[in-house]
Amino acid sequence: MRVKPLFCIIVIVSSIVVFYYFTIRKDIQKQYATSTKINIQDNLNFNTKQPPVKITPTDWVSLKTKINYSNQDRVIRTLNDKIINSKKFNSFLYNFLDKSISAKEIILSQGESFSIDFNSTLFLSTLYYTKYVSEDHYLITKGKEKKNAIILQIAIQKALTKFYENSEGSILAIHEVNDIFNKIRLFENKSTELKNRILNLKGSGYNLDQISTNSEITILEQELKQLISTLEKISKSEKEDSFEKSLEIPYLKNFGKIQDYNQLLKQINELISGKKSTPISEEIKKNKSKLSLLLKEEYDKCIRNLNEQILESKNKISSLRNKQLTLANQKTDINNNTSDTRLLEKVSLSLNKLKTEYYDNLTFWNNNKIHISFDSTKFEKLEN
Secondary structure, rough: OOOOOOHHHHHHHHHHHHHHHHHHHHHHHHHHHHHHHHHHHHHHHHHOOOOOOOOOOOOOOOOOEEEEEEEOOOHHHHHHHHOOOOOOHHHHHHHHHHOHHHHHHHHOOOOOOOOHHHHHHHHHHEEEEEEOOOEEEEOOOOOOOOOHHHHHHHHHHHHHHHHHHHHHHHOOOOOHHHHHHHHHHHHHHHHHHHHHHHHHHHHHOOHHHHHHHHHHHHHHHHHHHHHHHHHHHHHHHHHHHHHHHHHHHHHHHHHHHHHHHHHHHHHHHHOOOOOOOOOOHHHHHHHHHHHHHHHHHHHHHHHHHHHHHHHHHHHHHHHHHEEEEEHHOOOOOOHHHHHHHHHHHHHHHHHHHHHHHHHHHHHHHHHHHHHEEEEEEEEEEOOO
């Protein structure tokens, strides 16, 4: 059988191709493996060379504001410190910021939930605090930027000035003082309840002497309220108005020789106003200085007298309350009222002590709050 030439050629070529393929197969695999390894390694090296993303927290700054006390009394510093850090003042400050909506947004937008009142009030309380450095008292305000701390610092100073105007309202921001005030109301209610119970049981024992005593107590309490109000007006005028203007307050104007001294000073000012210096005018100026000193002494005497009147009124009220109790005891049926009477005695004693403590604190705060001032110092970067 004859083999075709074409078929022979195809078999020979196929054999050569198969032989060549198996000869270089291993070299192709090695080359491919090396190439793939290089590409993967290059990609890994490229990724590791990228710098990591570093997120740095915002640098908060703080503004130190020194709180000055002209009389350097530690008690007034303690009272003021508690008022500034109180929840009542923080709520007052939050509402006070409504006077400038833009300032309020700048301050509160530093938090995450400034649109919610509760969260905003809480966040606001974290942006300021007080601290002592040696004998110095500081108010610290914080902000993500200097301007934020400045805006808050200005707002707090203005808010405190307004908050201080109501002496009783501001001192009641102090938890301990507020507790005393609440106890006074509680004991007054209990005292009224016991007195009514005793008076109802004793029947005809309610005589003219008791009516007179009760009326006198009511009158004295009204007078005491007016005296405290007058003292508050004088304190406010000392801080906001001129000395001459404060002398127009009726209580001051009508006290002792204040009006006479003030009129003489006005006449002297008219005499020497715009005139050249002469021996006579120099003598008049000396007399003016002496007269000014006398006026200031009379003024201080008036303030002392006012404080003494307040204390005297409180003592009179306390004494009349004891008299009221004695009169009630005289006509009380022993079998029915012994326990109520004894309890009323204890309640009255506790009530008088609480009122004395409360009004002493109120009077002290009212007389000394005008000596508080603020002095902004420097910025400091807060540690994160």
